[in-house]
């Protein structure tokens with residue numbers, strides 16, 4: 216595309232308004248070709264942040280109108296994954312309904328024919344106490360520590376394979392596999408536990424729909440699979456953040472955890488598939504896609520964030536070819 220900021224062998228980062236680019240047909244080459252659209256939209260906050268969020272009903276309509284535009288880029292068995300945090304009513308200890316209402320409006324837009332395949336909770340145990348006034352001063356609310364992640368698709372059976380994202384076995388399961396015995400029979404919950412069903416080593420256990428970003432207690436098992444990649448949420452001390460700090464570049468305030476992007480890219484796509492992030496920011500999605508050998512497209516409206524995201528691709532050994540356009 217003409218207005219790309221940089222490209223690699225697998226993807227390109229384009230500057231522009233994603234809604235307008237799709238409306239004007241500038242992304243038509245991707246129609247029915249994208250396997251996964253993964254994004255966290257500008258959040259529906261009540262105070263405007265640097266990247267100009269829309270407010271209230273206007274935001275809800277804006278997000279909902281994106282659904283048919285994104286759906287037409289998706290393959291028949293493609294998926295859309297949206298991450299959205301909670302928002303709070305200004306000066307009140309009341310959680311705003313806007314993020315959930317907006318997600319509902321997006322998935323139920325009749326022009327898009329989407330369904331909710333599954334909701335995930337992305338839990339960050341290290342989240343700073345917020346909303347601060349009500350949590351730390353008045354002590355009448357608990358720490359808001361998760362984001363909603365909605366996985367949607369045009370079909371009931373989008374491409375997905377939970378065997379690609381296995382969790383490491385718990386210590387007790389590893390012992391059981393070694394011992395080759397356990398108590399079978401009926402449990403108080405009325406589940407019947409077969410005699411041999413748990414003796415097969417499937418190389419890991421099946422993921423839950425709660426993604427835990429970081430371990431607080433090292434003795435505890437992490438819900439994210441750690442056996443294939445480093446999935447720990449290293450956002451604050453990875454190559455990108457360290458470089459930004461060294462160069463005194465103000466880091467994007469709302470980056471997606473790389474562990475979240477890695478998880479959904481592996482779960483819902485295979486190498487060679489196309490992954491698209493229409494609100495790319497620091498290009499967490501493109502960076503993870505590149506590492507996992509998926510093709511990618513990133514669109515971002517803010518040139519400064521675009522320039523900042525180039526740092527990710529300067530990580531030693533990441534890409535053989537990085538073409539940066541002079542702007």
Ligand SMILES: C[S@@+](CC[C@H](N)C(=O)[O-])C[C@H]1O[C@@H](n2cnc3c(N)ncnc32)[C@H](O)[C@@H]1O
Pocket residue numbers: 231232233234254255256257258266467469470471472493494495496497498499500514515516517520
């Ligand atoms: C929540 S941030 C996404 C951050 C990104 N996932 C990351 O890991 O860095 C939302 C981004 O959307 C961008 N944005 C807002 N409106 C946009 C639009 N209409 N088209 C493209 N990008 C937009 C903002 O500048 C911001 O960087």
